[in-house]
């Protein structure tokens with residue numbers, strides 16, 4: 632047995648033409664014929680037609696809500712798939728980006744990719760995320776200011792891996808966009824040792840890493856590719 636027609640729709644039953652347009656689901660074939668029979672059938676016809684029509688509308692509503700449920704499920708599945716696709720695309724983007732980065736002669740700087748190192752001064756918390764970005768955040772609340780995004784290795788020719796350049800940070804008022812030069816040194820710990828702003832909106836960081844010891848051990852000025 633189909634479930635009973637909702638009371639609100641039963642009330643609308645008498646306003647057949649409006650009711651047909653407002654019906655929120657598919658109308659089974661034959662529905663219109665019953666409507667006509669019912670209208671033309673006199674008192675007996677009305678009873679029979681009414682019952683048939685109520686049944687038709689009930690099953691129509693069932694069908695409609697089934698379709699709605701199926702559509703809703705399909706929409707959910709689709710948006711989940713779309714979300715996964717975006718995640719995978721962003722992963723691929725990250726990997727592609729990672730593949731283009733020069734992590735040193737033997738990839739010795741790769742371990743710091745996806746890491747961030749902080750140093751707090753009187754006023755700011757400075758954050759260096761190697762091969763990604765440098766940022767500055769007021770110690771006592773406030774938003775982060777970009778001091779540059781990864782640009783390139785910036786050491787002199789004979790010691791390319793001794794400095795990193797981060798560029799195109801937040802614009803400086805009446806000045807250039809902020810940028811940071813990170814000078815590397817050999818140390819047991821990976822840590823930001825100091826930060827300064829030698830010239831307005833141009834920052835300098837000293838950064839120690841064991842990876843640089845390896846670079847140094849090659850000896851400056853030698854050609855690493857030669858055996």
Ligand code: MAN
Pocket residue numbers: 767776803804828831832
């Ligand atoms: C902020 C900070 C400073 C910088 C000034 C320039 O206060 O980013 O480091 O010198 O802006 O206006």
